[in-house]
Amino acid sequence: MAPRPIRSSAPAPAPARPPTQIDVVNLSLDDSSDLGNNASLPRRSPSPQPARLETTNARFCLIDEAGSPSHTPISPPRKRPGQSSFHSFEPSRPSQPTFRPVQKVTTSNAKSDDAQDMARSSGVRHPTLGHQQAMPSSEHHSPKAIQHVKAISPEYHTPRKPEWDVSRIVQALTTFRQDIKDGHARMTSYIIESTKPVERRVLTGKDLFAGLSSKPTLADEADTMRIKFKEHSKPKSNKREDYYEARPIQTDEERVPRYRFHHVEIKKNILTPNTMLTFVPHLRDLESSEESKYNVWLQELEDIDRKSGFKPMSREEKVRVTVRSEFASTVSLYLENWLDRLRLPGCDKSTLIRHIANRAPDDAITPRQKSDILNAHRPAESGTPPEANRAVEMFTEAFHRVFYQNESSTKQIALRDVLLLDESVDSIMDTKPTAKNGSLSLNENEFEAVEFNLGTYCILGCLICFSHSCEHGEYDASNSKRSLSVLPRLSDTLRRRRRIPSDKANVANGHPPNPCKRCCYQTSTTSVVNSAQRPWTPEEHIVMRSMIVTADHSRVKTDPFCIVAHVLDRDCRDVFHEYERLGIRLPPREPVSKTPIKTVSWYDRFKKALIGDWENRTRSQEHQQRELIEPCFHEAPCTQENCICVQYGYLCEKYCGCTVENCAYKFTGCACHSQGKICLAKQKDRPCICVQLHRECDPDLCGTCGVLERADPENAEDELIHATGCQNCSLQRGLTKALALGQSQLEGVGYGLFAAECIAQGDFIIEYVGELITHDEGVRREARRGDVFDEESNISYVFTLLENEGVWVDAALYGNLSRYINHASEKSGGDKRGCNITPQILYVNGEYRIKFTATRDIQAGEELFFNYGENFPNLTKKVLDHKAGEMSDEAKKRTRRPNRADHKQGVARKAPKSGKKKSDKKKPGKGKTASHQTLKTRTWKCASRPNSYQNYRESGSEKYRMTLRRTSIIQRQQMRLGLAPGLRQQLTRTLR
Incomplete structure (x- = not known):
C-alpha cells in the first residue's frame, strides 16, 4: 500500500x-x-x-x-x-x-x-x-x-x-525500451476506459436463441453445426473439430441472391498497377481431403506471380515484414524523445539522417535523393560539435546491438528503417519527379526560365484533365506510373508557338486585343502607378513572368497582362509597369510564310469531312486494334516519312505538336450545325465525322454542334438543352437510365440488372467502368478468383478494352450497376430473354470508354442482356418461365429485329474466359476490314486470343507473353529510351 x-x-x-x-x-x-x-x-x-x-x-x-x-x-x-x-x-x-x-x-x-x-x-x-x-x-x-x-x-x-561509450548507450536504450510497453499499456487503458458501452436494443417477442449453450455437444446429435479450428502459426497437427447446437429459423422473406463480390461504386475507370497475391484467397470451408488440392492451387498462384516478375513471399516472410514495419513505426515515435534524454553531444535526429544518407549504398539511394536529404537536414550556422561524429557512430552501434542483435528475427530492425519513416525523408525518397531547386537570373532566356519555374507542371501535369495525381496514364514495365504530361521540352513548344503566319502578326493570341476592366494598360493614358498598390514579392514576379510567356500566342483569347492582373488581384497598369521595370523581353516573333500542304484525297480538315473510301485509308475508327503511340512532335509537316501517326494510319490528335496549317491529317472535329437533333448515327445532312470515327464530339474541337454546353455537368439534367443540338455526348453528360437490381431470370447466376423505365432503341443506358489493368494482371486475377473445385465456374467481370495493347477493365471490386448485366445470345429474335443491349468502345476526350446502348425498344421491368462473345458459348441459360413468360410464335414474328448495322463497328465483348474452347471462326480475309463483316460473324477479335489460365501454366511466362503481347516497334523503342508512352497513357487513363 x-x-x-x-x-x-x-x-x-x-x-x-x-x-x-x-x-x-x-x-x-x-x-x-x-x-x-x-x-x-x-x-x-x-x-x-x-x-x-x-x-x-x-x-x-x-x-x-x-x-x-x-x-x-x-x-x-x-x-x-x-x-x-x-x-x-x-x-x-x-x-x-x-x-x-x-x-x-x-x-x-x-x-x-x-x-x-x-x-x-x-x-x-x-x-x-x-x-x-x-x-x-x-x-x-x-x-x-x-x-x-x-x-x-x-x-x-x-x-x-x-563520459559516453557504446555500452552505456546500450544500457540506456535497453532501459528506454520499457517506454514502448508503458505507452501501449496506457493507450490500451485509455481506449478501454473511454469506450462507451453499446446500448442493448429492446427485444420484443420470443427470444429465438434463448437456451442455446456455448458449450460443444456430441457429434451425433441432431441440429448441430460443425466448426473446425486451425492455427496456422502452430504445427499442422494442432487442429480440432467441435459441434455446437444450431437452431434453424424459417422466415417468410425470400433469400437474397447469391453474389461473389461486393463492389465499390465509382463513376469512371481507375488506373491500377500490377499487384501480386497479398493474401490467401478464401473459397469456402474445406474438407480435410481437399486441403492438398487447395495448397497446390496456392502454389500455382505464386508461380504465376513469380513468372510475371514478382517476388512472392511465404506466409512466414509476410508476417516478419509486417511485424518489422510496425515495430519500426512504433520506435520512430520515441526516437527523438530518447535522443533528448541521452543528451549526446551533437547527436539529434537530423544528424542521424545525414549520417545514414552519407553511408547509404548507391543501389539504395540516388545521388539526387542523397543531396536533397543532406540539404533538407543541413546543420545550423553554428555547426555541430566536433565530437558529434563519434556520438553518432556510438549511437548507431548501440541501436544495432539493442534492436537487431538482441532481438528475435521477427522484430529485427535497423536505424535506417526507423529514419526512413521521417516525413522529410519519405517525401524525398518518393520516386515521383519534382521540379528543380533554385531560381534563374532575369537575364537568361525567357523560355528556359519558364521551363525551369514550371518544371513540376511540365512533369506532373495531365494534358487530359489538367490536374496532378489523376487517373490518366499507364504503368510501365517497372510498375511505375507515367502521366500524359508535356512530352517535349516546354521551351521548344513555346518557340514553335511564336512561328506565326505574317498575316496574323497584329493579333493577340490569335484574336484582336480587348481591354480589361482593371485599369487596363491598353487604355491608360498615364504612366504613374497607384501608390496604394502593395509591393511586389519574388513569388509574384515568377507568376507574372511564367504566365505572360506561356499565354502569349496561345489559344487563350485574353491579353496576357490582363490575365496576370486578374490572377494576382492587381491593376493591369501596375502589372505592365512592373514588367517594363524588370526589363523582361520576350524573344521576337518569327513570321513564316504559309507553305502549301497537299490535302489527302480521303479527308478534308477544313470541311471536317471524310471522303470516298476513307475506311480503307485509315485505322482511326478501329479502337480495339489500335496501337497506343506517342503524339507526334516534329518540325516539318506531317508526312508518311516523319510522322508516327501517319505511319500507323491514324489522324493526328489535339495532343500532337502539329497544327491545322502544317498538317493534312489533323483532326479538327465535326462541322454539324445546331439545328434540331444533330450528330446522330443517321442524319439527313452529311454524316457527323465524330460518329463515323466512333468518338464523342470534343468540346475543344467541335464548336458548331453545341457539345460544349451539353457536356457541361451543370446542364446534365436540363432536358430542354439536350432536346436539340449535339446528341453525341452521352458519356460526357453521364446521365444513365433508371435501373434496378433483382433476381435474374437465369437460373443459378444470382443478380441481374433490370430497366426501371422504358428505353428506346439506340438510347444510352450505362457505362461499363472498373479498374484499368494490364492483360497479365487480368490473367492473374481470373486465376485467383477461379474456383479450383468447380471447373464449370463462369463468373467473370473482366472486359477487354484495347486488344493489341492488352488493356482490360475489371469491375469485380470497383464498378457500377453494369457489372450485373448477364449474358444472352443474339439469336433470340424477339424473345425478351435475348440480347437487348450492346457495348461499344468510344474515344472520349483522350480516353477509351465502354458505352451500352439499346438494340431495340426495352420495356420497364425487362432484364438487360448482352452477348459476352464467343469465348462464353457454354454459359448456363435455364430461364425460369414463371418469371420471364413465353412469347407466342406470332408475337415473335411481329417483333422487329434490331438493326445491327448501326452497332457493328466498335462492338465490345467480355474478356476471354479461362479454359473455354476457342472459336473456329475465321478472321476477315486479307484486304478486308472488320467493318465488312456482319455482327454475327465479327464478334470481338480478342475473343480468339489464347489467354486462358491453363495456357498460361502450360506455355510458361516468356512464350506466353510473347504470344499475347504484340508489342510494336515503337513501343519497344519507347521502353529502351525510357519515354513516357503518351497515347498509351491517354488511352489507359481514358479507360478510366
Missing part, C-alpha cells in the same frame, strides 16, 4: 529559521540532473524518518520504489514535440524515496490526447529508472538560504561532463 501523505503539524506556516538552523534535506530540481553527473559522488544514507522542510507549508507525497503513482491521469497531458516527461538518464544513481508535492498532481483531459501524443509521452515514470527528488518551488526560499544550503551540503559539486 502506498504511504500516506505527510502533512505539516502546524496549521499555519512556521516562521523562517535562521539559515544556520535549516533542516538540510537532499532535494534537487528534476532538470538539474545529468546522466552520470553523480555517479561517483558520495551518498548520504536515507534518514529513517521522513524528511520535512519547515520553511514552507507545501505537502509532500512519498512514493515508494515498488509503488505506482495515482491512477488518476489515464493519459499524460498533451505536450509539444520534443518535450518529454522523462529527464536525463541516470543509470548509476541508487534507489531513494522520492518526494513530490501533492498539489502538483493534476488530472489531464483524456479527450485531448491522441495516440501519438500518448505514445510520445507514455513514460511518465518507471521504477527502474533513476529517481529524481522533487522540492517545492524556489520562490519559497530566499537566495541567501539557498546559497547556504549549497555551502554546507557535502553532496553539492559542480556537474561533470558525462
